[in-house]
Amino acid sequence: MDSYRCGLCGYVYNPRAGEPGQGIEARTExxxxxDTWACSRCGAEKNLFRKA
Structure with a gap:
């Protein structure tokens, strides 16, 4: 399971934790x-994330 970093603010999406506050369950790759998912910190679009 790879983590991805936001290119704008540096937030790291960790698939092992998911994002319960956004309805994303743990272990979600x-x-x-x-496609409509956005950074929970700055609102950047998914396409601005890169593998951490």
Whole structure:
């Protein structure tokens, strides 16, 4: 399970933890996030994330 870092603010999406506050369950791979998903810290679009 790979983590991905936001290119704007540096937030790291950790698939092992998911994002319960956004309804994303633990162990959800980055590629399985909906295309409309955005950084929970700064709102950056998913396409601005890169493998950490």
């Amino acid at each position: 980055f590629g399985d996030l909906p």
